[in-house]
Amino acid sequence: RKEVEQDPGPFNVPEGATVAFNCTYSNSASQSFFWYRQDCRKEPKLLMSVYSSGNEDGRFTAQLNRASQYISLLIRDSKLSDSATYLCNAGGTSYGKLTFGQGTILTVHP
């Protein structure tokens, strides 16, 4: 089983839609969780951290479910500019390494 798994998609949604991605992690000792965004032919960049109590940044909401070992990202009122690959990142255990999932491709169309 991979340490971090994501549904690769692709997700194709119209502008204005709400879309959600999940990401599961296998190591129950994982302490830190993040969502990154990667645009085509660019390097990944941090979108948001994921806190235990859940957190929101504008149209984006991230949640952590420790019991089921997954994190989620919800995007409301999708924009064309949200089209990208979304990568989850989890880990930070004994020697600190964090692991990326394979990424979920989102395409928002007019």
Added chain:
Amino acid sequence: GAGVSQSPSNKVTEKGKDVELRCDPISGHTALYWYRQSLGQGLEFLIYFQGNSAPDKSGLPSDRFSAERTGGSVSTLTIQRTQQEDSAVYLCASSLVPEGDTQYFGPGTRLTVL
């Protein structure tokens, strides 16, 4: 401040040649990661440094791949006897502390093996 830098940005080499890729992390960042990404694929973890030591080399695809980090700063990834399947973008990332910190990525080195 300066971000993570990588050089060269592009490298074209012939099959069988050795290549060295360089990563300059953000100053003071103790953790450094190397990843490989083929076109349309996800990030493939290669190696992780904490300071100058590499607690996890599990992602190196073969013994043709090696990496070192000196002075807790600059890292080089060396690929010996390159093969066409080594063609990919090689990304480096650094974080301030290993445990649970944001990774900042460099722009990558695009390697093409002819």
